[in-house]
Every structure is written in C-alpha cells, then in structure tokens.
Amino acid sequence: MSIEPTIPLGTARVGFRGRIHAIAAGRVAAGMPAPELERRLIELGFVEGADVEILHQGLFGGDPIAVRVANTTIGLRRREAMAILVSVGA
C-alpha cells in the first residue's frame, strides 16, 4: 500500500495531473447510491492506476470539469469527482 498523499479529484484545479488511487463513492452525497456511482465511474474508465488530468472547467463555481482519463475526456461535476481519490503527480 502506498502512503503518498491523496486528494479528492473534485478539489483539484485545472492543469492538475495525477493518478487514481481509489474510488471511494461512499464519501459523496451524490444523487444515487454509492455502489451505483462507483460502477458508473468505472464504466467511464475511472479505475485505480489510470492517469488523470483536469483540462477545463465551467464558468460558475469551476463546475463541471473536463477530465482526461487515460485517452478519453469525460465531463463530470465536482461533486461526483469527490469520489475519485488521486495521488499527486504523474
């Protein structure tokens, strides 16, 4: 188990690069049960070990964010991105 510091992707700024450390859907008050949120994130490619980069964000509240995961770009809200724990630097 690595002990490097992790942060929720939902708090990161545009330009952030990192690697997914864990999916922790239980810590997010999303509009769906945690297991369902976890499955949806995985189906869009958010799995442990994948490289991520925040490319863009919206005008109001910096929301939603456009995230590059491996070689696809996904748009999602920061609230759901809180479930993605990332280690800094990649």
Place this chain on the structure above:
Amino acid sequence: MSATAPAVAPSAPSVASSAVAPVVASVVALVGNPNCGKTALFNALTGSRQKVANYPGVTVEKKVGPLTTPAGRTVRVVDLPGTYSLRARSPDEEVTRDIVLGRTRSDVIPDLIVCVADASNLRLVLRLVLELKQVGRPVMLSLNMMDIARKRGIEIDTEKLARELGVPVVSSVAVRRGGTDALLAEIDRRLAAAQAATGTVWTTPDATALRRAQKEADRILASVVKGQGKPDGLTTRVDAVLLHPVAGLIVLLAILFVMFQAVFAWAQPGMDAIEAVFHFLGALVERLPLPDLLKSFLKDGLIGGVGSVIVFLPQIVILFFFILLLEDLGYMARAAFLMDRIMGGAGLHGRAFIPLLSSFACAIPGVMATRVIDDRRDRLTTILVAPLMTCSARIPVYTLIIGAFIPDREVWGFVGLQGLVMFGLYTVGIASALAVSFVVKRIIWRGKSGEPFMLELPDYKLPQVKSVAIGLWMRATIFLKRAGTIILSMMVVIWVLASFPQPPEGATEPAINYSLAARIGTAIQPLTAPLGFNWQINVALIPGMAAREVAVGSLGTIYAISGGEEATDKIAETLGSQWSLATALAFLAWYVYAPQCAPTLAVIRRETGGWRWLWVTFFYMLTLASVAAFLTYRIAVAFGGG
C-alpha cells in the same frame, strides 16, 4: 420465448440468389460506445434504405436497414443506441440491452453482434467486448475510423487483439468506398459458420467485476496498441477556445444566433420559389373549365392550404442541417458541458440541452431524445418543458403574424424589428421552459439531489456529407409526408366547413358567414373573446390540434372564401386589415404556449407510459396559453392597440 432460443428472424420477402442462400434474413446488431461512428457505419452498410426515421441528436431507438452481403446473403442490420455497458442505466440503453440479450419480443434477435469501436479510442469499448462475450451470441469487433487512428500515429496489432479478446477483429473505414469490405467478408464468414447462440452467462456486473474487466482491457490495450496515449492535437487546440469558461459560452451563443439567422435569411430564396410554384398552380386551376365550387376546392382548399405549409420546408431543412452538423462534429456534448451549471440552476440536467435543442426543430424527436437522461424525474421535467421550445411548426404562424403586423424597419440602425420580435418569441419560450422546470423541481420534486452529470467529450470529427445528407433527406420526407396526409386532410375538412352550407339566394354578407365554420367559431366565441380572438381564429385553432402550422393554412382558406379572390396569396394583408394589433399579439402569445399538437401529446404518452403526463402537459400549457393571451390582449388594448 427463452433468451437462449436459437435466433431466427421471420422471413423477409427476399429472392434467394442461389440454392444455398438462406431464405430467412439474418440479423446483425451494431453495438458500441456513444460517438464511435456506429451510425456512419450503419449508413455505409445500408445506404438510405433505412426503415426507421433517423432523428438527429442521438440514436435513441433501434434502426433497421437491409444489406446484401458479397455472398448474396440477405441481412437485416440493426443500429442500437450507444452504451458503455449492458447494465442499461437509461431507457435508450435498455433498448440495446434487451436486443443484445434477446429479451425483446420483436423480430430482431441478433445472429451476430458486431461491436463497433473508434480505433483511436479503444479503452472503454474493449471492456464492453469482454462483457458482450458473456452474452453467448457470436461477437466480432470492427475497428472503425482506422484512417484517423493511423494518421494520429496509433498502431494496432489486430491479430494479437483478436487472440487476446478471443473474437474476430477487422478494421473498417465507414466513410470510404470499399472501407467496409473486410467487415462484410467477416460477417459472411460468421453467418456461414452459423454458430447457434449458447446459454448466456451474463449477469449484471458489480463494481468488482467491472474493475477487473477494465484492468484486463487496459492490459490488452497496452499489449496491442502503440501510440494511443497522445491526445488528439486538433481537439486540444479547438477545446482551448470552445471549452473556455467565457469564450466557450460566447461561441455557443454565437452558434445559436447564426443558426436562427440562417433559418430566416438562407431560406428566403427557396421559400419564394415554392410560393411561386403554388401561385402558378392556383392560377392554372383558375383557368380550367370547371364548376366554381370545384375550382374553389382545388385552389383555396388544396393548393392554398397545403402550399402555405410546404413553403416552410427550406427553413426546416436548414434548422436540421445545423443540428445534424453540430452532432456529427462532436459539439453537442460540449454544449451540454457548457450549459450544465446554467441549466442546473433551473432544475434541468445538463444532458437536457440536446433534447431541448432538438425541440427547436420539433418536440417529437426532442421528447424521444430525453431517453439519454437516466433519472426519471429529470427526464419527466425535460419532457414537460420540451414543447415550450419554439418548434419549426410555429415558424409559419409567427412569420405570418409578424409579417402582417410588425413594421419592417430597423432599430438601433442594424437590427430588423421583425427579426427582433421573432427572437423575442423564442426567448419567451426558453424563459418559460426554464421557469416551469424550476417550479417543477423546487415544488413538486423538492428535496431530491440531482442526477450526476457524466458525459464523454468525444474528439472532434469532420462531419460526413453522406451522413448529413441522409439525415436531411429523412427529415424532409417526414415533413412532406405530414403535409401530404395530416395537413392535407385537415385542409379538406376546413374547406368543407367553410363552404357549406352555401349562402341562400340573394345573400348580402360574404358566403363564409353562412357556413358551418362560422357557426362553430361563433359558438365558442364566449370562451375566447376575453383573449381577443374572433371566430375565424377559433375555427383555425381546432384543426391546429393535428399540427400547429395548419392554423396558417386554415386562416388562408377561411379568408379566401370570405372575400377577395387573391386572398390566399395575401393572407398577411387581409389579416392586417381585419385584426386589431391587440388580437394579433394575443394570438402570438397563445402560440408560444399552445398545447395543440396531437403528435407531440401522443409521443409524450408513449414515452412516459401513460395518460397522466399527457394530461399534465396539455392542461398546464393550455392554462399558460390562456393566461398569456389574456394578459397580452388586455395590456395591448390598454395601450391603444385595440
């Protein structure tokens, strides 16, 4: 029927070209992630011979098209809505799941599943292939857009990929002649092998299974693909502007502005030409040696009525041209991304943007496109407000009234007043939709946190001429069919009502005042008088239930019969002299909210699975229309417009 029964489709009337050719058409289903070029491949395989209307926006319903393979096999190709997994999170994905699993009771049970992949974006689709393998039907993978992948320096070892996945892999370029040869040959080989479907071992995967499958897909990807990591340079550069928080929104507004300007400016020559043709036909009928009554039927009823609707074909084609183009470019997902927070403020989901934009063309594809929204409440809210978007059927009504009552002059030196009023009507429609969804979300469904917004932003692709052309052709055909059936029959009804009974000998008033139409219109007068409507409007509103634009033709017929011979060509002038400004404005206000469109109500009933939401939609729109027309009329009268 059991899900594991051997899949045999009922025979289509086909001519067997040889003794060995099967008499039943095999079914090949195309499955893949959204935006993988599946529909382009479908178009390349089946041409324009598709059975189901290809609504722009997104594929939310299966489409079936015929194909004859090089070996002479008759195949029915089914294009399914894009999906990331068979778990079916939204109604459009349920269509895909049910057909792939053979659960559907329709006649399309696939003999072969072709998983279509964007060769430059394989990561997520490889996991889908692993899932499809569990279904127990023959599966193959077609790497589409190989040309683009190669140009970007992506090298794929297809033989190794086939070994790793355990399914045949071919590459294809949907948009190039001969680009589907390898795919067709493999389809023939697979169908000839005639593997029967085995029992399915697919079960709804949990997070652990999904994670394991994605890691397996990642491992395969790393071992067979070189150069996949680099992002598309062009997309990155374009997105720097189009997804910029400020510039992106400005560009989006500019695109919408150009789109609506084009609908009016570019369409004019085409509309003039169509008008000239119908005018010529009317003049031709006038010279025929026929009884006056028959002449009136042909000229006022048929030619005048149908012509006044067909004239709007150019505007509708241009509107759909923009929507198809934006969709094919890959811009629609960006628009949803940019609008998510803004629409969220009104209680709408970011994904509602695409259905609502489609509703500017017609609420029917708009309501159908809401299937991409997974959450039922979010979807119902969108369905409720979709008919408030100014659909193309309202354009004839707006154009007519604005042309008759709003002076054609410029304000602030450069903006046409007529165009400004039109823009205002669109804005009122949008503002009302946002207000209604706000009320629905806050009052009816309060206390529920919203559905997550998660959407892939695909790389930009050059739109294909053929694909856009097929889409436009489909839309134009649907519109003309409507004009030839619903609208035509309504016109005949209106002409009969307006012509019979004939006036008595020595009648002094215009003939129409003795007709059934006048009696009906006068009978409901007490209801609509507070809105400033006269009996002619009342008569036009009733057939307008079938299709909004019928109201224009109806008014044309009514006023043609009531007076001047040339009135059909000059409805606007006639209205200008017979209606007060207050009445005209009240009529416009009514039409912003008018619930009269039976096809839209029918599709709402079908999509929501019951009568309840049909009636909710009908009554809330009727209420808004009455209130808006009443207020507009009273205010206009108070300001001297009566």
